[in-house]
Amino acid sequence: MNQPTEPKADKSGVRRHNLSLVLRTVHEAGETTRAAVAARVGLTRPAVSSLVEQLLDLGFLVESGKTFSGQAGRPGTVLKPADTGPAGLGVEINVDYVTVRVVDLTGTDRVRRTEHLDNREPEAGDVLARAARVAAEALDAAAERHLVPAGAGLALPGLVCDGTVRQAPNLGWNEVPAEALFGKALTALRPGTAGLPVASDNEANMAALAELWSGSLGDLRTFLYLTGEIGVGGAIVVHGELLRGAHGFAGEIGHLVVDAEGPLCRCGSRGCLEQYAGQAALLAAADAGGVPDLARRAEAAEPRALAALAEAGRMLGRALSAAVNLLDPEAVVLGGIYPRLMPWLTPALAEELADRVVSGLWTPDAERLRPASAATDAARGAAALVLHDILADPLAHTPAPSA
Amino acid sequence: MNQPTEPKADKSGVRRHNLSLVLRTVHEAGETTRAAVAARVGLTRPAVSSLVEQLLDLGFLVESGKTFSGQAGRPGTVLKPADTGPAGLGVEINVDYVTVRVVDLTGTDRVRRTEHLDNREPEAGDVLARAARVAAEALDAAAERHLVPAGAGLALPGLVCDGTVRQAPNLGWNEVPAEALFGKALTALRPGTAGLPVASDNEANMAALAELWSGSLGDLRTFLYLTGEIGVGGAIVVHGELLRGAHGFAGEIGHLVVDAEGPLCRCGSRGCLEQYAGQAALLAAADAGGVPDLARRAEAAEPRALAALAEAGRMLGRALSAAVNLLDPEAVVLGGIYPRLMPWLTPALAEELADRVVSGLWTPDAERLRPASAATDAARGAAALVLHDILADPLAHTPAPSA
Incomplete structure (x- = not known):
């Protein structure tokens, strides 16, 4: 995929492809030189220079005044992606x-x-x-x-x-x-x-892609992503790709049933996860005015707040045990309102996973539960x-x- | 993937690849000729003849006495995969x-x-x-x-x-x-x-691969596969590939929790699907001596047999609603003991799916539930x-x- 395409039948198609290759290479490097790009992508220096000129003209790249002595060739002018x-x-x-x-x-x-x-x-x-x-x-x-x-x-x-x-x-x-x-x-x-x-x-x-592309997950390529909002959204990433299912509807973790006879959900089912761990349900159970208020009450060890968070954690664990048994991810990333609340959600959540995941890989100390990074949404x-x-x-x- | 590789550096590697290409082409066709193989794979007739000779010598292919007038060239001797x-x-x-x-x-x-x-x-x-x-x-x-x-x-x-x-x-x-x-x-x-x-x-x-490769599913490439045995096994196929997860442990549908406070399972959890829809649980609930006996009792409308099958169907539906909400498959294929029992399992199963799958695509008459073909296991x-x-x-x- 990252190989240059040599000119064959469709010259303009090839040039388009190579413009993308050069732009992606500069984007990934952050700062680089024409020589380093040529070495990286396997095109000749003149070919890369011509592509770079076009990308400069179109405003995708800029040259900084600096010169840069990289691993390849003489010091060259530094290229960067444009910030305009x-x-x-x-x-x-x-x-x-x-x-x-x-x-x-x-x-x-x-x-x-x-x-x-x-x-x-x-x-x-x-x-x-x-x-x-x-x-x-x-x-x-x-x-x-x-x-x-x-x-x-x-x-x-x-x-x-x-x-x-x-x-x-x-x-x-x-x-x-x-x-x-x-x-x-x-x-x-x-x-x-x-x-x-x-x-x-x-x-x-979208949030899972942001997390994947942010670099904050390191080598992690197979994970579940949960967003706690009014609803509970979910995404599945397998080997670095979103799993979308046959119609694009995969990942509906918020509607996994955690109690078959539980309260009616807006989806028409009963006892869906979001009836316990969604923001509205959680705040109502804790009698809190918002997520910051809930966190303050939990920090003050207010029993009702702690009980609501433990129950939400338990139900998250129950739904996630199903998702982990089905999908065998390396990690679960919790976004939305959850990162702020993890200190109180995690104990019950991790215990459910330890009890119910068949592989035994999800011990409470396995650190497979991680907060989404603050910069991604x-x-x-x-x-x-x-x-x-x-x-x-x-x-x-x-x-x-x-x- | 099905393209021939032209000789470059590693000649023996190229020949190995092309031997595979020719053998796969004959296997897929069932019966064909050298000319048709050459047309299909894009190698020259002499190259294909040389590869075919080697596959004949090694016993992978046989020639039948017949000649065959295919779409390409003169009638040729019929080639088949060896049945020895x-x-x-x-x-x-x-x-x-x-x-x-x-x-x-x-x-x-x-x-x-x-x-x-x-x-x-x-x-x-x-x-x-x-x-x-x-x-x-x-x-x-x-x-x-x-x-x-x-x-x-x-x-x-x-x-x-x-x-x-x-x-x-x-x-x-x-x-x-x-x-x-x-x-x-x-x-x-x-x-x-x-x-x-x-x-x-x-x-x-393995059973899901058998089903996928049997051709009985037609164009279906994204499906869940359940095998009803003593345990309940599961497999996930996405776009024609097994989804294995990070450690190879994906697909454990039998250990989805359908009743968090249910009976202990041998996996250490409680209320797993197989405690309701596994063979041992189902036969015990129906007081039946085996699957044929259970089917006979259901055909005779024996209340206990019908109730056990309806309960198993309901629990299958509950677990499958979670799997369908997560994975959005085109179909669910039921193997093992289930095909014989589908007339009595399906009504409650389909009703649960209709009630609980968020996309609304799993209406009771959607025919997305199918028995595994008898020839595959x-x-x-x-x-x-x-x-x-x-x-x-x-x-x-x-x-x-x-x-």
């Missing part, structure tokens, strides 16, 4: 907030906006219009930094397929054409974004997905001069 | 039986032996020696048909990794080096099998795995003249 120009716009719409991020080609988060609001009451179209407004404001801030969106990623809390939210029980959405509605609303606010590609996916999938993953698209084919993402 | 010579030996050791199959290069089952015996009481070494005895007898029958084993596949009801059964709760095995013990026992009985490669895996994985899969190895590198499986 094409950028990824990531938008997460969740039940009680919208988060927008703009990430530049170096991978740095340049703009971040979060608005807390209840997305359950308004119509789907109005929620998407709200998200578009937050995105438009973020794009204004990005424009001041000379960043132009090359695409938008849309992270949504539900079953997403072909640009449409098939079902999002916690939002009450069914068959909502989210990509189209969001794109239309954004274009109405900022006509320059007309034609901007929008790609949507489940929010847990679904909006970050959605923006990173756009970056991946740019890196895979920069020519397809040349910013329009008017945008 | 290298064969796959498949051995399934389960809790209450051992099944051995010998499958020839055409894919035909040539010898089949099943011995019903209780494998829970004896030591692991004795159970493997018993299985070796059944295998040795099957090899005698195979030798009369001029078939020589090129390898053995060993299907085992537990967590299998690196030739060792890490844990098989229903056999009471822990850390049993099954491949080595089986190979030694077989060699003691039939010295000609010394050095025979043995490959082991979980029995549900874990022993068949184990033998087929050997065939795949032969087809992938025939030169590595040239039968020793003395074997």
Whole structure:
């Protein structure tokens, strides 16, 4: 996959491929030289220089004044990905907030906006219009930094397929054409974004990609990712790839049944995990006003808070024992509200895993439970997905001069 | 993957690859000609003829007297995979039986032996020696048909990794080096099998491969496979590949918890699926003497039999709803004792899936529940795995003249 393609039949196709190869190589290195790129990708120096010139002209790369003596050849001018120009716009719409991020080609988060609001009451179209407004404001801030969106990623809390939210029980959405509605609303606010590609996916999938690409997991390539929100989202990563299933609906850990006769869930089933370990259920059980309040009460060893967290941990452990028995992951990564609450969730959670996982690999001290890193979330993953698209084919993402 | 490799540096490596390519092409076609093979694989006629001569000499292919006018060129002599010579030996050791199959290069089952015996009481070494005895007898029958084993596949009801059964709760095995013990026992009985490669895996994985390769699933490439035995085994196939997880332990559907406070399971947990839908649990609940007896009682509408089957179906549905929510498969294939019992298991099972699967795709009439085909089982899969190895590198499986 990382091999250069030598010119054969389709010369422009080959050049496109090699432009991507050079851009990805510079992106991964952070700072490098033409000679080091040539050595790395196996193309000639003149070929690399020509590709680099085009990437400089199009604004994907910049030269710094510095020279750099790498492992290959004479000192050369340092190349870096541009921190202006094409950028990824990531938008997460969740039940009680919208988060927008703009990430530049170096991978740095340049703009971040979060608005807390209840997305359950308004119509789907109005929620998407709200998200578009937050995105438009973020794009204004990005424009001041000379960043132009090359695409938008849309992270949504539900079953997403072909640009449409098939079902999002916690939002009450069914068959909502989210990509189209969001794109239309954004274009109405900022006509320059007309034609901007929008790609949507489940929010847990996006957050898992953010975690995978952040480097914080080291060599970990097979893991489960849980996001604690109003709902509980889940994603499955196997050997570095999202497992999506036959229709893109895999990973619905929040709807694993932990008590068959338990309370009704908005999905129509009973006793789903999110009825115990979702944010709303957990705060209600603890009689807490929010996650920071819950953490304070737990730190003060308030019995009701501790009991609610232990019960949520136990139910997380019960659902995760099923997921671990089925999928045999190396680790479980807990995101959303969970990292802050792990001190009180983990004991009961780890005990359930130790009791119920057949392989015996999930002993309580196995350290296979890990918090998601603070820098990653679904909006970050959605923006990173756009970056991946740019890196895979920069020519397809040349910013329009008017945008 | 199916492209021919043109001679470059390692000539013998290229020839090995092309021998495999030609043998696989003939195997898939069943009957074909040199010209058709050449057209299919994109090698020259003389190159294909040379490869075919070698495969004929080594006994992997035979010519029939017939000529065959295919889509390419003049009528040619018909080539077929040999139905003598290298064969796959498949051995399934389960809790209450051992099944051995010998499958020839055409894919035909040539010898089949099943011995019903209780494998829970004896030591692991004795159970493997018993299985070796059944295998040795099957090899005698195979030798009369001029078939020589090129390898053995060993299907085992537990967590299998690196030739060792890490844990098989229903056999009471822990850390049993099954491949080595089986190979030694077989060699003691039939010295000609010394050095025979043995490959082991979980029995549900082997049975799922048998089903996948049998062609009976049509285009279905993403499915769950359940085997009802004393235990309940499970396998996950995603886009035509077994999902094995980080350590090879994925697919343990039998130990999904369906009632957290339910009866103790031999795995150490409580309320595992197999405590309700495993063969022993089901027969005890129905007060039946065996699966045929249970089916007879159900056909006679005996209330206790119907209630036991409905309860097993409900628990299967509960566990499968978790697996379907996590994995989003196209279908669930039920093997082992289940196909015979599906008329009584399916109603409650399908109802649970309809109630609990979030995507709403698993309506009771969705026909996503299917019986495994009668011709496939874990022993068949184990033998087929050997065939795949032969087809992938025939030169590595040239039968020793003395074997």
